[in-house]
Amino acid sequence: MITRVTSTTMMNSASRNMQSAAAELSRLQEKASTQKNISRPSDDPAGTAAALQVRADQKLNAQYTKNVQDGNEWLTTVDSTLSSVTALLQRANVLTVQGANDGALTPAAKETIAMELESIRDSLLAASNTQYAGRSVFAGTSDAGHAFTSPDYAYAGVAGSSVERRIGEGQTIRVDGDGAAIFGEGEDSVFAALDAIAADLRAGVNIGPRITTVATHLTTVSSQQAVIGSRQATVLSAGETLLDAKVSLESRRVSIEDVDLAEIILDLKMQETAYQASLAVTARALQPTLMDFLS
Amino acid sequence: MSTFSGINAAQSALQAARAGIDVAGQNMNNLTTEGYTRQRVTLASVAPTGRIGMLASPTFSAGQGVAVTGIARLANEMLDQKVRNTAASAGFSYVRASTLSGLEKSLNEPSTTGISAQLTDFWSSWQTLSNSPNSDAAAAVVIEEGTALAAQIKQGYTAVSSQWDSVRGNASLQTDELNAAAAQVAELNGMIRSALASGTPTNAMLDQRSMLTSSIATLAGGTVTQNTDGTVDVLLGGNMLVSGTTANAVTLAGPRSIDGSGAGTNPDGTGGATAVQLEWASRPGAAIALDGGELGGAVSMLAPIDPTGTGASGTGGALALAADSYNAMATALTKKVNEGLAKGQTASGATDFFKLPTSGAAALGLTIIPTKASEIASRAIGGGALDGSIADAISLIGKQADSPDALWSSTVTSIGSTTKTELKLSVLADLAATSASTNQLANSSVDLDEENVNLLMSQQAYNAAARVLTTMDEMLDTLINRTGLVGR
Numbered sequence: 097m098i099t100r101v102t103s104t105t106m107m108n109s110a111s112r113n114m115q116s117a118a119a120e121l122s123r124l125q126e127k128a129s130t131q132k133n134i135s136r137p138s139d140d141p142a143g144t145a146a147a148l149q150v151r152a153d154q155k156l157n158a159q160y161t162k163n164v165q166d167g168n169e170w171l172t173t174v175d176s177t178l179s180s181v182t183a184l185l186q187r188a189n190v191l192t193v194q195g196a197n198d199g200a201l202t203p204a205a206k207e208t209i210a211m212e213l214e215s216i217r218d219s220l221l222a223a224s225n226t227q228y229a230g231r232s233v234f235a236g237t238s239d240a241g242h243a244f245t246s247p248d249y250a251y252a253g254v255a256g257s258s259v260e261r262r263i264g265e266g267q268t269i270r271v272d273g274d275g276a277a278i279f280g281e282g283e284d285s286v287f288a289a290l291d292a293i294a295a296d297l298r299a300g301v302n303i304g305p306r307i308t309t310v311a312t313h314l315t316t317v318s319s320q321q322a323v324i325g326s327r328q329a330t331v332l333s334a335g336e337t338l339l340d341a342k343v344s345l346e347s348r349r350v351s352i353e354d355v356d357l358a359e360i361i362l363d364l365k366m367q368e369t370a371y372q373a374s375l376a377v378t379a380r381a382l383q384p385t386l387m388d389f390l391s
Numbered sequence: 392m393s394t395f396s397g398i399n400a401a402q403s404a405l406q407a408a409r410a411g412i413d414v415a416g417q418n419m420n421n422l423t424t425e426g427y428t429r430q431r432v433t434l435a436s437v438a439p440t441g442r443i444g445m446l447a448s449p450t451f452s453a454g455q456g457v458a459v460t461g462i463a464r465l466a467n468e469m470l471d472q473k474v475r476n477t478a479a480s481a482g483f484s485y486v487r488a489s490t491l492s493g494l495e496k497s498l499n500e501p502s503t504t505g506i507s508a509q510l511t512d513f514w515s516s517w518q519t520l521s522n523s524p525n526s527d528a529a530a531a532v533v534i535e536e537g538t539a540l541a542a543q544i545k546q547g548y549t550a551v552s553s554q555w556d557s558v559r560g561n562a563s564l565q566t567d568e569l570n571a572a573a574a575q576v577a578e579l580n581g582m583i584r585s586a587l588a589s590g591t592p593t594n595a596m597l598d599q600r601s602m603l604t605s606s607i608a609t610l611a612g613g614t615v616t617q618n619t620d621g622t623v624d625v626l627l628g629g630n631m632l633v634s635g636t637t638a639n640a641v642t643l644a645g646p647r648s649i650d651g652s653g654a655g656t657n658p659d660g661t662g663g664a665t666a667v668q669l670e671w672a673s674r675p676g677a678a679i680a681l682d683g684g685e686l687g688g689a690v691s692m693l694a695p696i697d698p699t700g701t702g703a704s705g706t707g708g709a710l711a712l713a714a715d716s717y718n719a720m721a722t723a724l725t726k727k728v729n730e731g732l733a734k735g736q737t738a739s740g741a742t743d744f745f746k747l748p749t750s751g752a753a754a755l756g757l758t759i760i761p762t763k764a765s766e767i768a769s770r771a772i773g774g775g776a777l778d779g780s781i782a783d784a785i786s787l788i789g790k791q792a793d794s795p796d797a798l799w800s801s802t803v804t805s806i807g808s809t810t811k812t813e814l815k816l817s818v819l820a821d822l823a824a825t826s827a828s829t830n831q832l833a834n835s836s837v838d839l840d841e842e843n844v845n846l847l848m849s850q851q852a853y854n855a856a857a858r859v860l861t862t863m864d865e866m867l868d869t870l871i872n873r874t875g876l877v878g879r
């Protein structure tokens with residue numbers, strides 16, 4: 097059937113067309129003003145899932161970045177402490193070699209060396225109990241507040257329990273110094289060794305055999321410092337990776353969620369024109385009837 | 392042929408022209424009346440009376456004028472039928488689409504404040520706790536984030552539940568509307584039947600009844616059948632809603648809340664329906680199978696998770712499914728976090744973080760047990776006092792395949808895509824309904840130009856008939872006053 101056109105149908109279709117033009121205009125205005133491509137899940141269900149994922153990844157990225165900073169500070173503390181420990185042990189090494197030179201030293205000189213060795217031991221003990229943010233960096237997960245105490249030099253940490261920081265989804269890194277490995281425990285500890293050397297010096301026993309002990313501890317500390325250094329490098333590079341990921345996650349989020357401003361403004365302008373055109377056309381089409389032309 | 396028959400004929404033409412002007416006027420008067428169907432005078436020429444008998448002259452004669460045979464209502468039953476059918480599916484889609492739009496708005500996703508963001512914040516806070524397991528500040532953050540998460544889940548569930556209530560409330564109002572419309576149709580049926588019998592005009596009543604049957608179709612679908620006595624029957628799910636002058640009442644039965652409570656009992660003592668359904672007031676317990684309409688849409692939205700009891704997917708109501716997802720979220724969150732923490736230790740030995748309510752919806756009663764760092768089992772059994780490996784493991788739950796995050800994401804996506812589909816269907820159904828009603832209006836609505844033309848034509852016809860009458864009059868004048876005066 098060929099559709100009959102009446103004033104009612106014309107008016108209906110005019111108001112329907114204006115309504116749909118206005119609805120489209122309002123949709124575009126919402127997009128342009130919120131700058132969001134997806135303002136509700138039905139706009140793009142698959143995009144919504146991706147947006148949720150990206151946002152979650154961004155939050156994780158931020159958290160991992162915090163972990164990296166925290167880990168880096170732990171490792172920096174451990175590293176600088178180990179540097180001073182190395183210096184102290186080098187001095188102890190020199191003193192031990194000096195003290196081993198039995199014949200040339202008076203008991204008073206030996207006493208001086210012994211006293212200096214003891215003061216080095218105290219410094220080492222203090223270094224071993226270095227804290228970062230209230231936690232002993234060489235005591236692992238212990239809450240004792242210290243790693244070693246005199247006189248028995250027992251290690252306060254729990255064997256096999258380390259302080260880890262998560263720097264990526266499947267990656268954690270140890271950020272504490274392994275106190276037991278660096279300083280040794282109890283009788284085998286570097287503190288006990290220095291005590292023994294001082295005692296030997298005072299007792300007039302040749303400390304020649306002890307030179308290697310000190311040297312061994314020095315090597316251990318150096319190698320542990322190398323381990324710490326490589327961990328710090330890992331943490332730093334993880335930080336770089338996280339920074340890169342942050343940028344790419346943000347650009348992914350923008351591409352999923354946000355509108356292309358130029359495009360939306362263009363669409364909006366076109367729709368405005370279309371809406372105004374529909375208003376103008378309606379105004380013209382609805383005016384005349386036969387009555388206007390009958391006298 | 393009588394001398395005066397011409398005058399009679401002219402008079403019938405005057406009457407016909409007046410009727411034409413009246414009807415054109417009536418049409419123009421009702422230009423904007425909703426549901427008005429344009430009318431036309433139907434005219435028929437009156438044949439000359441037959442001549443029989445010996446004196447019948449063989450001459451031919453014109454007819455005896457024009458007769459108004461009726462005022463036709465220019466409706467088209469097929470177009471009306473089309474309008475009703477499309478209105479039923481448009482109503483169905485409209486309710487579904489608008490309910491789902493409301494539902495997806497209540498999800499508040501994607502956003503920086505939705506459940507998804509809150510979940511990530513919650514997992515992140517466990518990382519912070521893992522970094523400093525003895526810190527009450529870090530623990531307070533975990534507890535705060537957990538509480539906020541529980542509150543958001545509760546809020547989401549409440550939003551769905553109140554939406555369910557409002558859809559049911561609307562459906563209840565629509566049931567009343569349906570009953571009222573059915574009663575009016577039955578009453579009009581009676582009036583139309585007696586009007587037809589007595590020969591009074593029925594057009595206005597037919598217009599009203601047509602509007603009512605359309606609104607019944609929008610409300611509940613159904614079919615309309617025309618009877619020979621002028622009445623119509625309206626069938627809903629195969630049974631009579633309106634039969635002649637009788638209307639059968641319907642009621643909305645079933646639960647009064649999303650958790651299935653408040654269904655009441657039937658008069659025979661059996662339990663009320665487990666799903667919201669439309670029933671015949673005379674036969675409680677038996678659902679009417681709705682084939683469309685707003686009520687059909689509402690009933691489908693209000694359906695429980697598994698209305699058939701068979702576990703078949705795709706039959707559950709969207710609202711019940713959404714509420715169920717919130718419960719599933721609460722349960723999964725509790726299970727995952729508590730199971731993870733069970734590997735850790737606290738001084739008191741209690742490790743649970745979340746606690747589910749013992750009764751009622753899981754989403755509504757989710758609570759947090761610990762109040763400070765020492766009550767959170769972030770430390771592994773055998774680990775040092777400041778070990779945070781369990782907290783670290785908890786923070787990774789969000790990345791697991793069956794995590795609450797994944798559950799939420801799939802809920803959001805599925806509601807989003809269902810909404811998208813329903814919105815599209817609704818647009819299509821609307822288009823069909825618009826086109827059907829445009830076609831109907833194109834046929835039945837009043838056009839001013841056309842009525843003006845009709846008016847002019849009737850006016851001219853009137854003038855012409857008057858002219859004929861004048862001519863007749865002049866003829867008779869000649870015959871009566873001038874005959875026999877020749878040569879005077």
